[in-house]
Amino acid sequence: MANEAPEKPILCPSAQPDVPDAKVFGVMTGNQEAGLRVGYLNEPQPVTPEILAASAPAAPTEVMRIAAPCMGHGCGHFDGSNCRLATRIATMLDPVVRSLPRCAIRPTCRWFRQEGPDACFRCPQVVTDLRAANELQRDVAGEHSQLPETALYKGPGDPPA
Numbered sequence: 001m002a003n004e005a006p007e008k009p010i011l012c013p014s015a016q017p018d019v020p021d022a023k024v025f026g027v028m029t030g031n032q033e034a035g036l037r038v039g040y041l042n043e044p045q046p047v048t049p050e051i052l053a054a055s056a057p058a059a060p061t062e063v064m065r066i067a068a069p070c071m072g073h074g075c076g077h078f079d080g081s082n083c084r085l086a087t088r089i090a091t092m093l094d095p096v097v098r099s100l101p102r103c104a105i106r107p108t109c110r111w112f113r114q115e116g117p118d119a120c121f122r123c124p125q126v127v128t129d130l131r132a133a134n135e136l137q138r139d140v141a142g143e144h145s146q147l148p149e150t151a152l153y154k155g156p157g158d159p160p161a
């Protein structure tokens, strides 16, 4: 049918900021000792150089949750039909909330589509890149997910380290 609206892309809710169409949909609150939690924004914000610079000296993915179209086979977490990261989150982490967070990306979130509310009950504790992850967090994240200690955010135009 000519008038059908194009389907919206399925979003990865733990994306890197340089993926096309990336949007910030949550900001980490709290601290590592007490436990970091996502504060979900009412309206996702496009990733801009100004928003990225606001996270310095942390990396954007340490302090923001960013959504972007799921890369499917381009992502190491995808097994051809499912996101294994979503499965690990839903099965290995304890829930941290008892009701669905007010999350603006739920209609197109891959983790929710695949794991349902079990993903959302655990999602607020997920930090995309943790500098000092514990063993469980490293197991859930999988390989190559942790930032190296030296990976401080470089703003646009900053010289390389």
Ligand code: SF4
Binding pocket: 013, 101, 103, 104, 105, 106, 107, 109, 110, 111, 112, 119, 120, 121, 123, 124
């Ligand atoms: S898992 Fe749930 S709370 Fe987390 S981003 Fe997806 S829809 Fe939002």
